[in-house]
Amino acid sequence: MKFWWLVNSARLAAERAAVEAIARDEHWFALSRWLFHEGRFSAEGDLVAHGKSYPVRLVYPDQFPEVPAWVEPREEAKWSTHQYGKGTLCLQLRPDNWDAGATGANVLRSAHDLLVLEDPLGEGDRRAPSDHRVGELQTYDRGAHPVLIGAGCAARLHAGTAVEVKALRWMVIDDVWPILVHDADDRASPRRPPGADLSTWRFEIPVFVSRAEMPAEITDRAGLARLGGFDGDQAAALVASEAGLAIFAGKAAVGAVHLTSEGALHRRRVFVLHDDGGARSARPAEAAAKSVAVVGAGSIGSKLAETLVRSGVNRLTLVDGDVMLPGNLERHALDWRDVGFRKVGGLKRRLLSIAPGAEVETIDANLNWQRSAKTHAWQIEEIAKCDLVVDATGDPATALFLAAVAEANKRAFVSVQVFEGGLGGLVAACIPERDSPFVEGRASYLAWCAAQNAAPPEPGPRSYEMLTEDGTPVSADDAAVAATAAHAARVVLDILDGAPPPREAAWLLLGYRKAWLFEGHGHNIRLDVGARRERAQPADDPEATAFATALFKEWLDADKTVG
Numbered sequence: 001m002k003f004w005w006l007v008n009s010a011r012l013a014a015e016r017a018a019v020e021a022i023a024r025d026e027h028w029f030a031l032s033r034w035l036f037h038e039g040r041f042s043a044e045g046d047l048v049a050h051g052k053s054y055p056v057r058l059v060y061p062d063q064f065p066e067v068p069a070w071v072e073p074r075e076e077a078k079w080s081t082h083q084y085g086k087g088t089l090c091l092q093l094r095p096d097n098w099d100a101g102a103t104g105a106n107v108l109r110s111a112h113d114l115l116v117l118e119d120p121l122g123e124g125d126r127r128a129p130s131d132h133r134v135g136e137l138q139t140y141d142r143g144a145h146p147v148l149i150g151a152g153c154a155a156r157l158h159a160g161t162a163v164e165v166k167a168l169r170w171m172v173i174d175d176v177w178p179i180l181v182h183d184a185d186d187r188a189s190p191r192r193p194p195g196a197d198l199s200t201w202r203f204e205i206p207v208f209v210s211r212a213e214m215p216a217e218i219t220d221r222a223g224l225a226r227l228g229g230f231d232g233d234q235a236a237a238l239v240a241s242e243a244g245l246a247i248f249a250g251k252a253a254v255g256a257v258h259l260t261s262e263g264a265l266h267r268r269r270v271f272v273l274h275d276d277g278g279a280r281s282a283r284p285a286e287a288a289a290k291s292v293a294v295v296g297a298g299s300i301g302s303k304l305a306e307t308l309v310r311s312g313v314n315r316l317t318l319v320d321g322d323v324m325l326p327g328n329l330e331r332h333a334l335d336w337r338d339v340g341f342r343k344v345g346g347l348k349r350r351l352l353s354i355a356p357g358a359e360v361e362t363i364d365a366n367l368n369w370q371r372s373a374k375t376h377a378w379q380i381e382e383i384a385k386c387d388l389v390v391d392a393t394g395d396p397a398t399a400l401f402l403a404a405v406a407e408a409n410k411r412a413f414v415s416v417q418v419f420e421g422g423l424g425g426l427v428a429a430c431i432p433e434r435d436s437p438f439v440e441g442r443a444s445y446l447a448w449c450a451a452q453n454a455a456p457p458e459p460g461p462r463s464y465e466m467l468t469e470d471g472t473p474v475s476a477d478d479a480a481v482a483a484t485a486a487h488a489a490r491v492v493l494d495i496l497d498g499a500p501p502p503r504e505a506a507w508l509l510l511g512y513r514k515a516w517l518f519e520g521h522g523h524n525i526r527l528d529v530g531a532r533r534e535r536a537q538p539a540d541d542p543e544a545t546a547f548a549t550a551l552f553k554e555w556l557d558a559d560k561t562v563g
Contacts, residue, residue, distance in 0.1 A: 004064045005041045011065065012041075018105035019043050019058065028112050043104070044074060049115040050122045054079065056111065058104050068098040071111040079120040082128055089114060147245070147256040147268045149181045152275045156183060157209065157249035165209055167245045168193060171201040179245060179258070179268065181207065190288075190314040190357035199337075206244040208234060214248040214255025218265050224257060283312030287496040291315035291359075293386040295367065295402055297343040298322065299331035299478075300416055301392035302350075303485035304492070306333050309351045311493055314358045316351070317386055318344040319379070321366040331478045367398055384409040388495060390488070391415040396442075403430060403438030412495050413438055416488035419457045422476030423515040425484030428529075429491050429506045436530045444529035445507060454517050480512050504528040 005012045016034070023031035023045065031045040043058040055074040061067045073079065076086040083089050091110040093102055117128050149157070156162035162183040169179045182193045196204040210228035218224055224246060225235040238246065241259045245268075248255040256268040292313055294305045297320035305316060324338045324346055338346030344362040351360050363379050365371065383389060389406045391399040391414070399415045406413035413430040415438065428445075430438045449456055487510055494500055501508070505526035511518030517525065 003062055004060070015060070015104050018103050019108065022105055022108060029108060047108070047112050047115055049112060050119050052119075052121040054115055054121070056108075058108055060104060065100040065102075068093055068095060068102070069104040069107045071107055080114060080118050080128070082114060082118075145177045145179075145258070145266070145268055147179045147181060147258075147270045148273055149254060149270060150186055150273050150275050153181060153183050153186055154249075154254050154272045156185065157247065157254060158251070160211055160249075162209070165207045165247070167205050167207045168196065169203050169205050169243070171203065179205070179256075181245070181247065181256075187357075191355050192357045194353065194356045203243075206237065206241055208238045208241075208244060208246045210246065210248050211250060212248055213250035213252055218257060218267070221259065221263070221265065224265060283493075284497065287493075287498070288312045288314055290387040290496050291317065291385070292388045292390060292492060292496070293317040293319065293383045294390045294392055295319040295383065295398070296390075296392035296394070297347050298392065298394075299328070299333075299481045300394070300418060300485050300488070301390070302333035302343070302347050303482055304390065304392060304416070304489050305347060305351060306354070307486060307489040308492060309355050309358055311489065313493070313496065314355060315360075315386075316358070317361045317363065317382055318347055319363040319365070319367065319383065320344050321364055321369060331476075331481045367401065368395070380405055384411065386411065388412040388414065388492060390492060392417075392485075392488075394418070400439055400442070406430070407432070407437050412500070414488060414492055414495070416484060418476045418480055418484045419516070420476065421457065421515070422480030422512060423457060424512050424518050425480065425487065425510040427484070427488045427491050427508045427510065429495065429501055431495070431500050431503075431506070434532060435503055435506050436532055441507060441529035445527065448527065448529075452517055457516055483512065484510060503531060 020031060022029050028048045029045055030048070031043060033045075034041075034043050036042065037044075037057060037059060040062065041060040041064075045056065045058075047054045047056050056071050057074050058069060058071055060069045070088045071091065072088045073086065078086045080089060082091070089111050091107060091114060093107050093110050114128055118126050153162060153165075157165070162185075164184040164187075165181065166183070167179050167181050170177060180193055186192060194202065196202055208228065208230060210230065212227065212229050215224065215227045218227075221239045222235075225231075225238045228238075228246060228248060230238055238244065238259070242261040244259040246257040246259065248257075254270050254272065256270050258266040258268045260266065290313070292308060292315070294301050294308075294316060297305070297318050301318075301320065305318060308316065320343050322343050324332070324334055324341055324343050326336075326339055328343075329335065329339075332343075334343065334346045334350060338349070342362075342364045344364050348360045348362050351358055361382065363382060365375075365379065367376070367379070383402070384405055389402055389411050391402045393399065394417045403413050403415070405411075407430075410432040412432060415428045416426065418425045428438065428441060429435070430441060435441065436444065446456070487508065491501060491508070500506075505528070507527035507529050509517070509525035509527060511523035511525070512521050514520045
């Protein structure tokens, strides 16, 4: 612990002299004593404004002068709207603009200026202008129990055009219990509000919308129904509601009254939110509509899929047959809530909790499992439908197989892996009709490694682990996984946006520490594995094509007849 007064006696002497000079030379401050209050060096006295005395305490924190001193009432008292509860005054000198050259005497003078302006013990009809730059939503007190409404929904409530207004209430979350109000327009977006979910204590409650102004006084539910212009069945439902929300959307600001199961009525503070959903994803509509298959929902795949959804990609197919186990928690996007479940199922739930309107399909099988060829075929067909295929399995055989599927269907392909031991990672992209097929690119990569006299890092006995020269195992930690997944997501998003990495940098080696071919963290290698070459195509066989086409038409006609 730093005690500034002990290590900086010169500053201590200057502070004491400055405060005592005010007490000696000015009429507005009378110093009573110096003391340690709750272990902090302090001065007590009285500030005088408009003939009224305000007993105050100037407190120097232990980290002074890097941290500002403050002024507070010696006893609990509410003097100003520029005050935290009945304690510290919010002054012109405060944490967001403090200069270590300022003094406690400056803070005292600021407190006196505030009391002179507002005269709280006198007329008290003036308020000092606010200089707060933090949104009020970010600073509401515990117990505020906010009602949150998007700006668009609020405008539609005022205009009387809001349709199917609903309210979600979160129960017992940080003693806040927020309520989110939304309408049909809000729910049209992939980033629409979620539905009720018992597992997260999120419940839907009835909403009663009035075009009247918020009542100044509320006595009981019957009176609330009358003042809101509710009648008939709606008034009866409001009176009988065990947990509902009455919204008043007159010409003034939207008001809200929470109806609780005990029959009580509580005014709720309404916060109107900016409709900025999607503004941070920067995805054009065409890119957002494209689909991505992520094969491998482990540590890399889970983080990559989450980044894609947060970045505006709304259509994903997740492929993985593995179960989420406690040992996966160190590097995975999922947590204990998903242990024991298939990874793709837990990941789908997580993605839909971010973007409830996203289209997330799952295939809970590993592609190299022994299973029905028919099942395998339709699973591969689902992957081939996607606009881009991502291999996040870390398995070379699976990567080569998926690359062949993508090549045959003219789909963009990205393979990503973390090097064993977390020393780096690899993100390899293959753009159809531009880059060498992945199998050739991988051969070029291995040849390049051989030319450097540095074979790709050898794995240890466990996944993402390698052995040092003395046999010590080194594992890839979450930072290595997350960094690699983020780079891969950047490449995927650029391809979807129509701005893929240049051909000469389609293979990207990412260095996280000095090892192998990397000189240290941040040493990345852009690798050119060659351009696509023209290949002779087999000659067409019109007879075979006609044969198959005739059979297809026969099936199509029969299917139409049955239908």
